[in-house]
Structures are given as structure tokens and as C-alpha cells.
Amino acid sequence: IGGDSFYGRYWGCLAEFDRLHFETCFYQGMDYAIAQGVQRFDAGAQGEHKLIRGFEPVITRxxxxxxxxxxxxAVEDFLQQERVGVLAYAEEARAALPYRQA
Structure with missing residues (x-):
């Protein structure tokens, strides 16, 4: 928890448990944030699986x-070249959100 945000992260465990990642990263975090009145829940960067759960793409740094x-x-050069593609992908991903478009 930091400021008005709650951050959901899961770094794994030694055994495999079906859907544990989603339960720990998303569902429990959302439930906690709603119950505690936290303004913002951050599920972390990356992952198309977040789109169907309603998480909008956010550009991170x-x-x-x-x-x-x-x-x-070399990294700065690569990031400059990659930026256009990342921004285009974020727009494409927003179109895949499960909300009605106005």
C-alpha cells in the first residue's frame, strides 16, 4: 500500500496451484481495495490476461x-525505436477491454 494505491503482486511459490496467481494478484487485491476504500488498485505491468478482468493498459516507466x-x-536507442510500437499496442489493447464503447 502506498498513498492512495494498493499494489497486487505475486512472485510465485514452490508448488503449482490452479489460479493462485489470479486469486493473489487480482481478486484478493480488488476485494481488499474496495473494502478499505482505497482509490486505486495497481495489478502490475504486462499481460493480456488483465484486459478481460477490466484492467486498462497503463504505460509504465x-x-x-x-x-x-x-x-x-544501446538501451536508449532500442527504447526510442520500441516506443511507437508500445503506444500502438496499448491503444489496440484498450479496444479489447470488456466495456461497452461509447
Missing amino acids: SWHYLRHPGLKA
């Missing part, structure tokens, strides 16, 4: 720091 100048430049 990484706060990684790369010390090696060559690696830093």
Missing part, C-alpha cells in the same frame, strides 16, 4: 540505472 555507457546508449 523503468527506473533502472545503467552505468556502462555503451549499454546505456
Whole structure:
């Protein structure tokens, strides 16, 4: 919990349990946020499986720091090239949300 947000994350366990990921990341978190009056529930980045559960795509940022100048430049170049595709994908994903479009 941070500020007006509740963050749902699940890092796994040693055994396999059917649907445990969804129960721990989404359903329990949503239930808690509603019960506690938390304004925002953040289910984390990535995953088309979130669309059918009503989570809208949100562009996130990484706060990684790369010390090696060559690696830093290569990553910056890649991210510049990737940005257009990521933004287009987010728009495409919004169209797949299970809500009626006005």
C-alpha cells in the first residue's frame, strides 16, 4: 500500500496451484481495495490476461540505472525505436477491454 494505491503482486511459490496467481494478484487485491476504500488498485505491468478482468493498459516507466555507457546508449536507442510500437499496442489493447464503447 502506498498513498492512495494498493499494489497486487505475486512472485510465485514452490508448488503449482490452479489460479493462485489470479486469486493473489487480482481478486484478493480488488476485494481488499474496495473494502478499505482505497482509490486505486495497481495489478502490475504486462499481460493480456488483465484486459478481460477490466484492467486498462497503463504505460509504465523503468527506473533502472545503467552505468556502462555503451549499454546505456544501446538501451536508449532500442527504447526510442520500441516506443511507437508500445503506444500502438496499448491503444489496440484498450479496444479489447470488456466495456461497452461509447
